[in-house]
Amino acid sequence: MFSLSNTGVNTKKAIGARLPYLGLVCLVIFFSCVFFAELIAPYDPNEGELLNATLPPFWQVDGTVEHLLGTDMLGRDVLSRLIHGSRISFLISVGCISFYGSLGILVGLMSGFFGGRVDMFIMRLTDLWSSLPGIIVLFMLASVNGPSATTIIITFGIMGWPGYARIVRGECLSLKERDFVRLAKVAGCSDLRIMFSHIFPNLVNTIIIMATIEVGGIIVATATMSFLGLGTQPPSCDWGLMLAEGRQYITYAWWLVTFPGIAIIVAVLGFNLTGDWLRKVLDPKQKLR
Amino acid sequence: MDKNTTELLKIENLQTSFFTKKGEVKAVDGVDLTIESGETVGLVGESGCGKSTISLSLMQVLPQPAGKITGGKVWFKGENLLEKTKEEMRRLRGDRISMIMQDPMVAMNQLLKVGYQISEVLKYHENSSSSLNLKDRCIDLLKRVKVPAPESRINDYPFQFSGGMSQRALIAMGIANNPDLLIADEPTTALDVTIAAQVLKLMQEVQKETGASIILITHDLASIAQICTRVVVMYAGRVVEKAPIKTFFKNPAHPYSVGLIQSVPVLGRRRDQLYSIKGQPPSLMDLPKGCRFAPRCEHVFDKCLNEYPPEVTLEDRHKVSCWRFV
Numbered sequence: 001m002f003s004l005s006n007t008g009v010n011t012k013k014a015i016g017a018r019l020p021y022l023g024l025v026c027l028v029i030f031f032s033c034v035f036f037a038e039l040i041a042p043y044d045p046n047e048g049e050l051l052n053a054t055l056p057p058f059w060q061v062d063g064t065v066e067h068l069l070g071t072d073m074l075g076r077d078v079l080s081r082l083i084h085g086s087r088i089s090f091l092i093s094v095g096c097i098s099f100y101g102s103l104g105i106l107v108g109l110m111s112g113f114f115g116g117r118v119d120m121f122i123m124r125l126t127d128l129w130s131s132l133p134g135i136i137v138l139f140m141l142a143s144v145n146g147p148s149a150t151t152i153i154i155t156f157g158i159m160g161w162p163g164y165a166r167i168v169r170g171e172c173l174s175l176k177e178r179d180f181v182r183l184a185k186v187a188g189c190s191d192l193r194i195m196f197s198h199i200f201p202n203l204v205n206t207i208i209i210m211a212t213i214e215v216g217g218i219i220v221a222t223a224t225m226s227f228l229g230l231g232t233q234p235p236s237c238d239w240g241l242m243l244a245e246g247r248q249y250i251t252y253a254w255w256l257v258t259f260p261g262i263a264i265i266v267a268v269l270g271f272n273l274t275g276d277w278l279r280k281v282l283d284p285k286q287k288l289r
Numbered sequence: 290m291d292k293n294t295t296e297l298l299k300i301e302n303l304q305t306s307f308f309t310k311k312g313e314v315k316a317v318d319g320v321d322l323t324i325e326s327g328e329t330v331g332l333v334g335e336s337g338c339g340k341s342t343i344s345l346s347l348m349q350v351l352p353q354p355a356g357k358i359t360g361g362k363v364w365f366k367g368e369n370l371l372e373k374t375k376e377e378m379r380r381l382r383g384d385r386i387s388m389i390m391q392d393p394m395v396a397m398n399q400l401l402k403v404g405y406q407i408s409e410v411l412k413y414h415e416n417s418s419s420s421l422n423l424k425d426r427c428i429d430l431l432k433r434v435k436v437p438a439p440e441s442r443i444n445d446y447p448f449q450f451s452g453g454m455s456q457r458a459l460i461a462m463g464i465a466n467n468p469d470l471l472i473a474d475e476p477t478t479a480l481d482v483t484i485a486a487q488v489l490k491l492m493q494e495v496q497k498e499t500g501a502s503i504i505l506i507t508h509d510l511a512s513i514a515q516i517c518t519r520v521v522v523m524y525a526g527r528v529v530e531k532a533p534i535k536t537f538f539k540n541p542a543h544p545y546s547v548g549l550i551q552s553v554p555v556l557g558r559r560r561d562q563l564y565s566i567k568g569q570p571p572s573l574m575d576l577p578k579g580c581r582f583a584p585r586c587e588h589v590f591d592k593c594l595n596e597y598p599p600e601v602t603l604e605d606r607h608k609v610s611c612w613r614f615v
Contacts, residue, residue, distance in 0.1 A: 180398040188383030
């Protein structure tokens with residue numbers, strides 16, 4: 001039978017055919033860990049029995065089913081630590097993105113909307129900003145404030161906005177020449193109102209797509225920072241920190257570095273695949289290709 | 290302040306240019322125009338002759354940063370609009386002067402409800418009352434422009450409206466604050482003929498109710514004939530002829546007006562091929578020295594090529610810029 005709404009059918013097909021099953025499975029695992037860590041995790045992530053130190057995963061000779069992925073050098077359950085670690089990754093990602101996302105959106109909107117000198121100034125500023133090496137800034141801030149999750153959020157927040165600003169500016173440039181913006185002007189709306197209640201809703205798709213894709217990058221970056229000792233500090237169960245701690249025992253306790261690595265891969269893969277899919281579905285120009 | 294109390298809008302020597310990488314494009318080059326209270330003036334001319342640029346200049350919503358008003362005066366109720374501040378203009382827009390856009394399907398923000406977009410016009414002007422009856426006023430406006438079931442329609446999004454309905458909603462936004470001047474920039478171009486006729490009729494009714502003056506910008510002479518009292522013909526950024534509606538259709542003076550009228554197909558008249566004015570309008574970046582229509586004119590003579598003709602008054606309110614009548 002023919003459907004009345006042709007576009008509706010196409011959209012449904014497009015969504016169904018390209019559903020990122022792998023990505024969604026990864027995300028479901030990730031988010032159940034984030035939201036139900038206490039329920040899922042078999043042990044407290046920060047308490048271990050030294051008697052049970054460095055137990056291998058259950059399928060190995062000395063392993064027990066009680067500690068599925070083994071224990072670390074302090075006898076803490078690796079699985080529980082991984083599950084609780086997802087929270088840190090998630091909170092830091094949300095913190096970073098809401099911080100620099102809002103900054104970038106604000107700056108980008110202003111740049112695109114006002115154009116001219118404002119635009120020139122802001123865009124040169126973003127160029128300048130992008131040329132700053134993030135890791136050096138992080139070293140600096142970490143040495144001033146002390147390494148912590150907050151430091152990571154602040155640093156990424158300060159360093160990350162130019163990307164958002166550029167994309168929002170580009171979108172804003174094309175949107176502000178559209179008829180509906182002229183109509184809003186003709187209706188007597190002020191610049192601020194046009195920016196926030198007329199142009200901004202049209203940017204939401206782009207912003208969501210960007211955020212989803214960027215989460216992956218932030219998780220990796222957070223792990224890197226923690227690995228270098230600039231991020232969260234022990235006894236936190238951040239994945240990067242777990243990697244760093246396990247590094248010394250890599251020759252005889254391979255599970256201490258392998259599983260946090262896999263956790264990072266799963267989370268990043270989930271966000272990236274889903275982000276790509278979102279872009280295909282939400283961005284009509286992409287859909288035509 | 291006014292010499293004539295009924296004079297609502299007086300444009301004196303308006304010049305608007307777009308500054309592009311290739312150079313200055315003089316889209317409107319010295320236009321004089323007077324609109325009286327309560328009259329409907331049709332502004333005709335082919336694409337790119339500066340009709341829409343005039344309306345955008347009046348509202349001061351030219352595309353930025355390319356568009357710029359380079360000279361002239363626009364008197365609206367005795368005040369020069371070009372000397373007003375941004376905030377003063379914002380208050381005027383949508384209140385005393387409003388505009389109906391060309392393509393209703395793209396003119397509204399697809400992500401905001403129709404009711405919200407109409408209420409915005411009401412909200413940002415001083416004469417509007419409290420937000421309590423904002424919804425009722427939206428419904429009332431939609432009723433006035435004959436949108437069926439306005440109570441439920443205000444919660445619809447623009448894509449749920451048909452073309453004709455969208456155009457009605459736009460007209461509702463235009464008349465929301467009972468403006469003195471309504472600029473309709475090709476309001477019927479995107480609509481099919483029957484809907485276009487309805488929309489024109491609606492505009493006429495609205496004008497009777499509110500007493501607003503209307504500038505109808507179009508290239509469709511039929512809609513001009515239907516609702517206008519006066520016609521202003523533009524060619525390449527200048528006004529070439531101003532005439533009352535009857536005179537214009539009976540005795541067009543400027544060769545371009547004659548050509549325009551001849552090129553309208555008439556039902557029942559047998560003709561092998563539709564008349565068309567030969568040639569192309571001049572590039573606005575490289576205008577001819579004399580009359581701008583001269584290269585395409587059938588009656589061209591030496592003087593036409595060297596000097597721009599002055600405006601000549603033929604009879605009462607019928608003015609033309611052509612050397613044949615000097």
